[in-house]
Amino acid sequence: MVAGNRKNELKALFSGGSVATPPVANPAPATVQPPSAPAARAPETKSAEPLPAGEGARTASGAIKAMGLSLGAITREAEEARALRQALVDGERILSLDPALIDSSFVEDRLAIDGPEEEDFLALVESIRENGQQVPILVRPNPAKEGRYQTAYGHRRLRAVARLGLKVKAIVRLLTDDELVLAQGKENAERRNLSFIERATFAAALVARGFDRKLVGEALSVQKSELSRLLQVAEGVPQHIVRAIGPAPKAGRDRWMSLAGLFGSEAATAKSLDEIYSGRFRAADSDQRFQMLFNRLSRRTRPEPARPEELKDAEGRVFARLHRVGRSPRIEFAAGTDPAFVDEAVALLARHYNAFAAKRT
DNA sequence: GACTATTACGCCAACAGGGG
DNA sequence: CCCCTGTTGGCGTAATAGTC
Numbered sequence: 001m002v003a004g005n006r007k008n009e010l011k012a013l014f015s016g017g018s019v020a021t022p023p024v025a026n027p028a029p030a031t032v033q034p035p036s037a038p039a040a041r042a043p044e045t046k047s048a049e050p051l052p053a054g055e056g057a058r059t060a061s062g063a064i065k066a067m068g069l070s071l072g073a074i075t076r077e078a079e080e081a082r083a084l085r086q087a088l089v090d091g092e093r094i095l096s097l098d099p100a101l102i103d104s105s106f107v108e109d110r111l112a113i114d115g116p117e118e119e120d121f122l123a124l125v126e127s128i129r130e131n132g133q134q135v136p137i138l139v140r141p142n143p144a145k146e147g148r149y150q151t152a153y154g155h156r157r158l159r160a161v162a163r164l165g166l167k168v169k170a171i172v173r174l175l176t177d178d179e180l181v182l183a184q185g186k187e188n189a190e191r192r193n194l195s196f197i198e199r200a201t202f203a204a205a206l207v208a209r210g211f212d213r214k215l216v217g218e219a220l221s222v223q224k225s226e227l228s229r230l231l232q233v234a235e236g237v238p239q240h241i242v243r244a245i246g247p248a249p250k251a252g253r254d255r256w257m258s259l260a261g262l263f264g265s266e267a268a269t270a271k272s273l274d275e276i277y278s279g280r281f282r283a284a285d286s287d288q289r290f291q292m293l294f295n296r297l298s299r300r301t302r303p304e305p306a307r308p309e310e311l312k313d314a315e316g317r318v319f320a321r322l323h324r325v326g327r328s329p330r331i332e333f334a335a336g337t338d339p340a341f342v343d344e345a346v347a348l349l350a351r352h353y354n355a356f357a358a359k360r361t
Numbered sequence: 362g363a364c365t366a367t368t369a370c371g372c373c374a375a376c377a378g379g380g381g
Numbered sequence: 382c383c384c385c386t387g388t389t390g391g392c393g394t395a396a397t398a399g400t401c
Binding site for chain 3: 362363364365366367368369370371372373374375376377378379380381
Binding site: 196222223225226250251252253254255 | 368369371372
């Protein structure tokens with residue numbers, strides 16, 4: 001079921017009108033395409049034939065797209081208003097659906113649903129509780145399961161409404177896989193910035209599913225070079241490690257690339273496992289986790305975590321160990337060492353240290 | 362509070378390799 | 382041979398953290 005090359009038509013889908021149309025006063029021309037069959041959705045706008053007259057804004061899809069990238073959140077409202085209007089124009093109706101009937105998209109994009117985002121989410125829940133759901137979500141019939149749906153746009157709203165135990169207002173539209181992916185990517189780009197690794201995982205999932213790179217790049221709003229790196233990281237860092245770390249919003253491309261470069265050897269994998277199961281790792285937040293693992297793996301310049309050097313007496317018995325770990329090397333006397341010896345050793349060290357320091361200065 | 366260092370990120374250009 | 386796609390190095394800018 002690989003989604004082939006339908007880039008042209010899908011480009012039109014969400015990017016075409018996304019920003020161009022102001023949120024007001026667009027008396028949606030009656031000439032717009034009729035509610036269309038699944039794949040037969042609006043042909044690309046750049047060929048410009050079926051364009052409704054008086055829509056001067058849609059001349060250069062490139063420029064439009066560029067705008068869309070920068071306008072971010074502001075765009076969102078406009079976009080949703082537009083989508084809604086368009087739906088009405090297309091004769092699509094808004095239905096009330098049971099959230100339980102709606103599956104999430106087939107490609108997961110987020111690594112964790114917690115953290116600071118949760119606050120926003122609760123705010124959204126409150127808002128809906130008080131004012132109701134103002135904007136419908138966009139879903140498509142789930143091609144795999146009769147009678148069920150899949151979210152294209154409005155994951156958060158869906159979750160919020162579901163939490164309130166209400167029915168969700170949704171526009172049902174026949175979307176191709178490509179269109180669904182683009183919608184999802186677009187929603188992400190506009191709404192919450194996905195972290196580097198989230199985008200990487202998302203991209204890799206899409207590629208693995210057979211979408212071609214052009215489309216994936218478009219869905220994520222990245223160019224090929226960036227996509228290449230995203231995939232490199234997704235490839236390089238084992239999935240379970242990524243999951244253990246989480247979204248790490250502050251870790252960007254460079255550091256993830258470096259981390260990916262540290263994997264490959266058995267030793268690295270073992271080390272990383274050891275790290276992610278440690279107590280302090282679990283207790284840390286996602287960014288800290290990244291850093292901890294990164295530190296752990298980049299310490300490989302010193303092959304082994306440097307076993308302590310053993311100091312032995314004439315008969316080969318270990319009477320002390322020297323640990324050169326970290327910035328604070330330390331000497332550890334063997335259990336049962338004569339306290340008098342310890343005193344002597346300390347005195348000796350003190351003398352030598354003074355002499356040493358004097359030489360240095 | 363001003364300055365500096367670090368990091369993230371988007372972008373470009375050069376390059377490599379595989380078809381046609 | 383050129384074209385297309387993907388990879389890599391690197392640059393400039395902006396945001397953030399750290400330092401005095």
